[in-house]
Amino acid sequence: MYFDHSATTKTDERVLHTFMEVSTTYFSNPASLHAAGKQAEKLLEKARSQVLATLGLELTEGVFTSGGTEANNLAILGYVYANQHKGRHLLTTAVEHPSVLHAFKYLETQNFTVDYLTVDSEGRISLAELQSFLRPDTLLVSIMHVNNEIGTIQxxxxxxxxxxxxxxxxxxxxxxxxxxxxxxxxEQNCPDLVTLSGHKIYGVKGSGFLAYRKNIRLHAISYGGGQEKNLRNGTVSVPHAAALAKAARLQVEEANIQQFQQWRDELVQFFSGIEDCLVLAPQASAPYIVTVAFRHVTGEVVVNFLQERGIFVSTSSACSSKKSGVSHVIEAIRLPKDFEKGVIRISFGKDQTTDEIHQLKKAVHQFMQLLKRGIRK
Ligand SMILES: Cc1ncc(COP(=O)(O)O)c(C=O)c1O
Structure with missing residues (x-):
């Protein structure tokens, strides 16, 4: 039973079919001048328009990348390199993904000033603080939409x-x-640059996208043949691009958010009834993420217990390289000390069943019984 869709998803067979078909039939280099190359280029441009169309915003430009990490780096470093004459102040939040945070940390070493917005106990930023941090020389602000550890929607x-x-x-x-x-x-009040990733939406791993407004100037962050509008170098993978467009369309058409919300409500109620357990971001989280913390237990112990019963969830701190074992997000929401190491994240996907939700609850109940009998590791 897989409850780790925020980490990654299984590639959809239909997406895989598109990937295979484009890999074998339209395999030419889209930069080649011959007819087969032109055909690949046409497919690439069609995929680009399709991804932009599924976003449905005023963003008309986009670059295919190897994933969300590269798209985040291109957005932040690429925008800053191309526009640094306009200012050296940058703004982000304390709870971003490492691919955003580490790009800002690097920029701090290059004489940029970075301010980090704080968050409340549910991981929400404050609009008043955002307003107060903006300066005449602020160049770029980066704020994630949904937090990957606790699901907070900004x-x-x-x-x-x-x-x-x-x-x-x-x-x-x-x-x-x-x-x-x-x-x-x-549509009017949308970001100027948006990062997407394929493998979180049943796409192929190694596919991502940076969408942006027409007037945005970016600088490449790698060097090479100038493919992808001189912004991303290396032969473009048309199969990855076509597969991302397909995955994006299917995701928009098939995501069953109401069902996710029902399961989330059920689990929030269930975990709220357990002594020694806290639900994180109870009001502010996306419907498909439930993150909870257990008192005086490590997340790893819970993950292993559930795994032995065929249930896969994750700890929230998988990306954390900190010695404390407590992620920057958990630190930022100031979870009480006796809970901060006991965090697990449950994230739903489209093949989930209600029966699996019930089995998860049953297994957690067994775990709590064991804890009561004093089996804490
Ligand atoms: C919020 C967020 N941003 C960026 C990434 C990185 O995406 P990718 O794995 O495609 O590089 C992830 C992946 O976990 C994520 O959750």
Missing amino acids: PIAECAKIIHSQSRAVLHSDCVQSFGKIKLDD
Whole structure:
């Protein structure tokens, strides 16, 4: 029973079929001048328009990347390199994915000033703090849409409105955890750059996308033949691009958010009834992520117990390289000390069943019984 869809998803057979068909039939290099190359180029451009269309925003440009990590790096470093004459102040949040945070940490070493927005106990930023941090020389603000560890949804439209009306900065949003599930539906107040990843939406691993407004200037962050509008170098993988377009379309058409919400409500109620257990971001989380913390137990112990019963969940701190074993997100929401090492994340996917939710509850119940008998590791 797989409850780790925020980490990655199984590639959809239909996406795999597209990948195989394009790999074997339209395998030419889209930069080649001959007819087969032209055909591959046509497919590539069609895939680009399709991905942009599924976003449904005022973003008309886009670059295929190897995933969300590369798209985040291109958005942040690429925008900063191309526009640094306009200012050296940058703004992000304390709870971003490492592919965003580490890019900002690097920029701090290059004499840029970075401010980090704090979050409340549910992982939400404050619009008043955002407003107070904006400066005349703020160049770029990066705020994720849905947090990958605790599921918090940030008010991206409101952020865009404030940033666009009160500063010269542009807004980048890492939408890896929301794409195809929670729409950025305010077309006018949308980010200027948006990051997507294929493997979180039943696409192929190694596929991603950076969408951006027409007037945005970016600088390449690697060197080579200038493919992908001189922004990303190396032969473009048309199979990855076509597969991403297919995965994006299927995700938008098939995501069953109401069902996710029902399961989430059921689990939130279940975990709230357990002594020594806290539900994180109970009000602010996306419907497909349930993160909970156990008192005086490590997340690894819970993950292993469930794994022995055929249930896969994750700890929230898988990406954390910190010696404390507590992730930056858990630190940022200031979880009580006796809970902070006991975090697990449950994330739903489209093949999930209600029976699996019940089996998960049963297994957690057994775990709590064992704990009561004093088996804490
Ligand atoms: C919020 C967020 N951003 C970025 C990434 C990185 O995406 P990728 O694995 O495609 O590089 C992830 C992956 O876990 C993520 O959850």
